[in-house]
Amino acid sequence: MIRLPLILFFSALLFSAGVYGVLARRNAIMVLMAIELMLNAVNVNLIGFSAQLKDVNGQIFALFVIAVAAAEVGIGLAIVILLFRNRESINIDEVNLLKW
């Protein structure tokens, strides 16, 4: 049985890596993958607490998150593909349409 603080530390590490990826990478695919990292960090947390507290709800939530993450990546990749078709680039700095 792995101790909870260890799991939490791992999860935090994983999440931080995701945050770094989201904020720092320019490639849209990399950003998507970084988002996956953050989601999985959450999953790790959920599973960890579920085991610790003997409560199945955490695992159920983790399954929800995996499903949502799968859908999200699906849509995200579709957007990236469209972006690439239109712009010939997936550099996220160039996609600044969400402004005034």
Added chain:
Amino acid sequence: MAGSVNVFVRYAWLIPLLPIASACLTLFFGKRTPGRGAVYGIAALATTMLMSLGVLWHFVQGNGVYAPAGLEWFTIGPLRLELGMYVDGLTAAMLVVVTTISLMVHIYSLGYMHGDARFTWFYFVLSMFTAAMLTVVIANNLIELLIGWEVMGVCSYLLIGHWYEEKQNSNAAIKAFITTRIGDIPFMFGIIMLIAATGFTTTNIVGVGEAIKEPAISALFVSMAAILLFGGTIGKSAQFPLHVWLPDAMAGPTPVSALIHAATMVAAGVYLVGRLFEVFLHAEPWVLTTVSIIAAITTLGAALLAIVQDDIKRVLAYSTLSQLSYMVAGLSMGEEGMTAGFFHLFTHAFFKALLFLGAGAVIHAVHSNDMSDMGGLRKQMPITFWTMIIGSLALAGIFPLAGFWSKDELLVVAQETGHTWLFVVFLVTAAITAFYTMRMVMLTFFGDYRGHGHPHEAPSTMTGPLIFLALCTVGVGFLGAPQLGSVFGDWVFFEQPHAGTFVAWIALLSTVVAVGGLAVGYRLYQRRAERDPMESALGPMWNVLQHRYYIDAFYMRAIIYPTRDTLSAAVYWTNQHVLDAAVNGAAALARGLSHVIMWFDRTIIDGFVNGLGETAGSTGGLLKKVQSGNVQWYAAGLFVGVIALAIAFIRIA
């Protein structure tokens, strides 16, 4: 109402209506009628003349006043006006004079106006003119009288300005109208006062006569009314100081002058005083004194002016002025003078018409008004000459012609009523009259012909009236002859018939004076001289007289031009630059104000609203920098926020 009323008197109202009818016929059908429409007027006047004689016959028989109730004309508030007639001896005598003279003038004009471009129009106005005068004569109320009075003014304007192509003629026409109109204003006020005296109930002459006797009406009120009424006489009968129009009125065709001077316009003024004599007698004595003073000034002043005239018609015009004042002066002497004054009007009408028509015949022959273009015409124009001689002697007052009797009667009355100074004025004027009459005759008919062309006797349409009027001139005087019972005095009187008396020494004196005047005239003008002998005899007076005492010039310079040119311009300037400027100024002010408002609106009110918008915009401009569109920045913000919240939660906990 004594005695029966004959048919002519009963239908006397037709007398003014017939000339009106003929005037209308002339106007509308004249040009299509053979003879260009003169026939209507002549026929109408011949009829009215006979009717007038019929009316006079009523009074010859010794019957009294005929004053039937008039037709109701209209009612306005309390005031009831009627159309009606008032026929007494004075009316009858005036009717005869007016219709006779007018008929003669109508006939005479056939020859005189022959070939005139506006022949038909001339006859139209002539008939209207006569009709207006007849209306004045027969009217039984003041308003009806005023209508005739003013219509006459307009007709005189049209007739004097008949040859309006010449500026001088139209000027004379305007002068005549305006001058008489100036007199008509006080006259109208006088009428208003008289109507007021009746309490605004009637305008009838009889009613007015009764009203002024009421004790409630003060003598001063009546005096004011009388003197205002006399204003009308001053204007129409050309008394000083409104006499200026009459000589200028000579610009009209000569028959018109005859009509104006003998029977209509100028006689109307005198008639007015007689018609409203009751008012004058009830006024305070100063009224009649004023009247006599004005008459005396006019009679002498005009007679002197007649001496220096070269225009034959002007000689006669001034003579008319002077003779009219005789009549007015006669009336001013009170009851006794009234008969005498009107008798002079009656006789004067005939001989003055004769003189004018004679002068017209001369002018017709020599084509000039100036006596310097005449002379020696007695051979070429014998009929004119002899009739003129009769007229002139009558004017000078030589026995047994008309003028002698009437002037004599006036002298007698002046002496009897103690108006000695008038007596003297009459005598002096008589001498001057005789003198200028002789001068006129000498310059026209004696000596050598000085004009151009070949003068010839006038056609029979012109000489006929001359002969007829000459016969009248010889005859009518006897109507007032005391030896024959002064018939005239039985017709025309105020309340009581006043039998004329014959005073031998007065008759002799007046004859001596007249003959003296004639003799001096004959002596002076016997030989033809280059310069008028009077010019040296009068010295500086000559110039003054030539300029008509400078009265005309004074009026023009002191009243007419300043009013017409300066005052009117000033008023109009005021209108444009003060009143209108106020309006335009108000408009400009409103527009200026609107600019201020617009500035205020744009800058302050709208500025505030816009300012709000702009502030919001610029603030947004600052904020928008944050929204870079870079998702990663957003995400960074998100994380920072989460961390901040997390720290906050932790610290709170």
Added chain:
Amino acid sequence: MNWHNSAITVTTLLPILGALVIICVPKDKDRLIRGLGIFFTAAALVLAIAIAVGFDYGTGDFQFVLNVKWIETIGANYHVGIDGISMPLYVLTFLLSFLCAIYTWRYVPDPGRTKAFLALMLLLETGMAGTFIAFDLILFFVFWEMVLVPMYFLIAIWGSANREYASIKFFLYTLFGSVFMLLGFLALYFSGPTDALGHHTFDMLRLTEFGAGGGFSRTFQLVVFGGIALGLAVKVPMWPFHTWLPDAHTEAPTIGSVLLAGIMLKMGTYGFIRIAIPMLPEGAHAYAPWIGGLAVIGIVYASLACLAQKDLKRLIAFSSVGHMGFVMLGIATLTPIGIQAAIFGMVAHGVITGMLFFCVGSIYDRYHTREIAVIGGGMAQEMPKLAGVFAFVAIASLGLPGLAGFWGEVMSLLSSFNPAPGLNVGLFRAYMVAGGVGTVLTAGYFLWMLQRVNMGTLPERWSGKGFRDIIAVEWLAWLPLLALTLVLGLFPRLVFGITDNAVGALTSLIGR
């Protein structure tokens, strides 16, 4: 609805119907449009004459009355009727409009557009006629203002050179006056009588009864009379509010001038007789000396200004100011004779000055100028008939007895010799004298005008122009007016007979 209570409404509104019909006709059917104009004005005139025939002249009462609810919330009724005071003006309105329509058969001023011209004229006719028969202040005001718009367009579109200035001045000046009048009306409304339910009324008869019975306080009367009088005085126009008139007249087309002088000016004086004086008798007494004073100033002032005129039409416009001065003087005396003189003066001025403007219009049509100096005289030689008519009308206008112009003037002077009790007799007699001086000046400028236009010889520049003398259409349009000038002069009973009872009723109301 029978003839007796619908007659006035039908007659008054018929011209508007005509205007609507004319608008529907295509504009290239020019003759048809002009024919319709004549037809509708003629029909309205016939109806107006029928009213006059059916009128009972033996009484001073209101007849042909129709009184129905209109705007109930404010108590305004549609109340129309006619009495002896309205009748002459009412009929004159239709007569002049009809003659104008005839005149239009031949003359439409530049820039043409007959359709609009006639439609506006018909609208104007209704407005003017309505003013004289309205017996409700709101209705009166509606008709009063209704006149402004068509006249504004008549001047602004069909006027001569300076038309914009003149039309705007006309519009704004009269509107300026109307505002004060409206305020006065509202004051009357709120201080006037109320019915059982406490509702106020705009009904003129009830207000008259209330006011004549002393219902309004003296201070109130002074203030309100001042306001209403100001509004009316602008319209009359009284000196010194007259300056819009010469401009409006000079620039207006002939028809506009005829209707303006002939009818519109009378709306102001009518308002004095109908509204201001009977409703506010004490105010009238207090203001009468001032009104009389302004009136005689106007008389003398206008005739002097006439002497300075170089433009024929402007001269006649100024003469209107003088003539309306006589009308106002008659009104200011507050006597039956004075008020009847005023009504006669209004009718006579309508006929005569309307005719003068027709003459000037036709002279302009020949010479294409209105400058007296340019015309230069000699018209009597070239066009004897036109010159004769012109002279006749001018002489009528200067007040020759026996013609229409005389009665208004002389009766007005007569009444000012003895004004109503309580007014300063000496002052009014002084006015009479000043008015008399005015008549001499009037004669002066008219005769001088005739001398410069009619007399003399034709200047070189006009020779060979082949001026036409009066043509058939002009005769048709003018003969009724010329005849009326003479007939009214000879039989003044035609007006005095109508007005006597009504004015008697009115003055007895004030005097009690």
